[in-house]
Amino acid sequence: MNLKELSDSLGLSQTTVSRALNGYPEVAEATRIRVAQAAAAANYRPNARARGLATGRSMAVGHVIPISTHHEMVNPIFSDFIAGASEVYLDRGYDMVISAVPDEREEEAYRALLSKGSVDGVIVHAPRSLDPRIALLREIGLPFVVHGRSTNEPGPYNWVDVNNRSAFLRATEFLMDLGHRRIGLINGLLAMDFAARRHQGYVEALHSRGIAADETLIHTSEMTEAQGYAAAKQMLALPAPPTAFLGASIISAFGIRRAIEDSGLVLGRDVSVITFDDDLSYLRDASDVPTFTATRSSVREAGRICADRLMSIIADPAQPPVEHLLEAALTVGRSTGPAPRGTTQQMG
């Protein structure tokens, strides 16, 4: 069923039917109702390509995911983000186009998305410290919102980020409040902006209590199970091993747990672990289990906000960039049910 068939069946012109369906004010109310009913009955939906050709907009948003490093796709976090963004797209009638491409074909992917006209804008994932994608997108004039930040990027741009610095600062303080003084940090690659900020928060917290950061207790690498295991194992073998770990991701945290077990220690009794990007944490000294809900709920919220922001930019590209910093929620108590929806919840 297309516009012509629909308008013919109604004895109206395509123009009028199109106007009625798109909410133009000049259509008589009676006509509009008649058209709407006929369209619903015929299960009519305008062809997206034809409409796109006519309007110059594609009603689709692109997400380019670098896959060679396995940073993103393997990361459950990404799923949450996508789920949040999808909610918004679904509401607004937008499609989500995902290009999973090898790192070296990333630029090509963005250019293709633009020149093929398949999307009206993109979300940039996992920005690095000075991310070339931002310059590229500005240059080619494709609207974009960054999930995360690119610290050394000189110009203004739209971003939505979780406050990784404060999250790790608070988590470190929390552990210190429990008496821990030697806290191992199993972090992601410092080239990733979020990892650098986490490192910063951790160090700040230590300094605020007059504790010097011990390099042997800081590890940065890809956030894999194997890396988490190796790093934790090595730290536990130190003359003065850590009594607690701060894990950057659920994946590496599983490696940390394995290292603790392998070392003959008992998780939550001999060694405490707080994991970020996770719903579970293990502490030996707390009556209950504190949980960073940042990534099971805040990341989903971040997806919603990014999508919403991008669609606003697409509608009006002239507006000034907006920066949106979300506070991660560190709650006490194991969370087993659905993650809370708010993002402003603070640690007690």
Added chain:
Amino acid sequence: MNLKELSDSLGLSQTTVSRALNGYPEVAEATRIRVAQAAAAANYRPNARARGLATGRSMAVGHVIPISTHHEMVNPIFSDFIAGASEVYLDRGYDMVISAVPDEREEEAYRALLSKGSVDGVIVHAPRSLDPRIALLREIGLPFVVHGRSTNEPGPYNWVDVNNRSAFLRATEFLMDLGHRRIGLINGLLAMDFAARRHQGYVEALHSRGIAADETLIHTSEMTEAQGYAAAKQMLALPAPPTAFLGASIISAFGIRRAIEDSGLVLGRDVSVITFDDDLSYLRDASDVPTFTATRSSVREAGRICADRLMSIIADPAQPPVEHLLEAALTVGRSTGPAPRGTTQQMG
């Protein structure tokens, strides 16, 4: 840069330029080269919407993900599948459109995808025993490939599936070979086809050794950490607790591990665990750690195969349905590096 501008700059007609770019044989070789160079220099790419309007094909594939139950998006497996499919799409110039929709809006999503004309075909994820989506897609004539199988579906259809029955059969046998007789099965919901097949393989293996399946050692639920924990905890409290677990997913396996620890037992010493959809397993009696690579590599492979198959169907919808059963690889030895690419590797 569009076709008209490009052809004008070359002093050729749009027709000739289009033909040259699309590999039609009647174009003079000299012309083709000249056109190709100009196109590359201008960074020209045909507008996907215009081309789609003209050809009737959208050069895009849809993936509809049900999100309300958190079956898929939360599942790291899904990421691997997408990564595999993406490789194929990228090669063939196809876009991947992902609709994450609440269960109840699933049918609407498929219909919209078709009538809006945004995709040429879809991949169906996580089929149930008699999945209504198959009938729907057949009815509306949208080409599709199912990742998994729908057991009670009467008609033929294209599917690509991992042999879940044999995987669980082999894993159960493996545990029995090590001397285990009480093996807990922490499974997904039986309404999900893959879970039913896993259950079947488990029971078959027990029967082949003359062991009756013990209902108290079989648990089915959503594959969450909390469910895995609760189920394992309960089983470990039985008068005759299991000495090994078979976990259906990496997520629930983490719950199983926690239950073991909580019960004062040591994983790999007191209780063994084999996890599916995972790269890690913990056995007390094996010299090394056996690993089901099914989901970190085979699932990616399945993504590739599904995508390839779908694009073949789109090109020629008349061809008979193909059924593709992948054997899951159960390997011995911890896998820490990149997952192997093949899918036919068998357990020793």
Added chain:
DNA sequence: TTGAAAGCGCTACCAA
């Protein structure tokens, strides 16, 4: 308040 008609950028048919 409604309709006719001109595109949007491309492909594909029919001529030359």
Added chain:
DNA sequence: TTGGTAGCGCTTTCAA
């Protein structure tokens, strides 16, 4: 081997 041209299905002036 090349070009003219008629759509593909929709939106959007411009007229009526």
